Amino acid sequence: MAKNALQAQLLKAGLVDNKKAQQINKQNQHAKRTGEQTDAEVKQALAEAQARKLEKDQQLNQEKQRLLEEKTLKANILQMIKQHQLRDTSGDISYQFIDQSKVKKIYITQKIYDQVVAGHIAIGRLEDSYALLPRPLADRIDEKMTGFIVVANTKGEQQIDEEDPYAAYVIPDDLMW
Structure with missing residues (x-):
C-alpha cells in the first residue's frame, strides 16, 4: 500500500498504479539504507x-x-x-x-x-x-x-702542512697547457 497521503491520492485518482508506487517506496528505502546525502x-x-x-x-x-x-x-x-x-x-x-x-x-x-x-x-x-x-x-x-x-x-690562504717535503716548492694554479 501507499505509505503517505500523496501516494494514496495519486492511486485513487488513477494517475499512478500500484507497481509504480511500490517502486518509488523501494527507491526511498534504498536511499535511506545507503545513506544518500540530504540537502x-x-x-x-x-x-x-x-x-x-x-x-x-x-x-x-x-x-x-x-x-x-x-x-x-x-x-x-x-x-x-x-x-x-x-x-x-x-x-x-x-x-x-x-x-x-x-x-x-x-x-x-x-x-x-x-x-x-x-x-x-x-x-x-x-x-x-x-x-x-x-x-x-x-x-x-x-x-x-x-x-x-x-x-x-x-x-685564499692555503694551509701548509709542516711535514710536507715539497712545501717549499710553489705550485702555480694557472698552468698554461
Missing part, C-alpha cells in the same frame, strides 16, 4: 569542494607568480651582464675552465688573463656564450641568483 550534506560537500578549489587556485597563482618573478630576475641579470661585460678582450691566450662538467676555452689578452687568475675578473654565462665581468658585479649577480657566474677565482 544540508550536499551543500556542505559543495562548500568544501569550493574551498578546496579556491585553495588550489591560490597555490597555482602563487606558483605562476613565483615563475614570473624568476623569469624577470633572469632577464634583469642577463641585461646587467650585457651592459657591464668587458669589451675588446679577445686575444691569443687561451683560458680553460669547466662549465657544467665540460671544459670550455676562451681566448683573451694576457692582461685580462692575469686579472681572471687573480680573481679581479669573473666569467659569467651569457645565453650561449661567456662574458667577462668585474668581480663586484659578479658577486652581486651570484647573490641574486646562482648559475650565471661560471668562474670567480679567489686567492
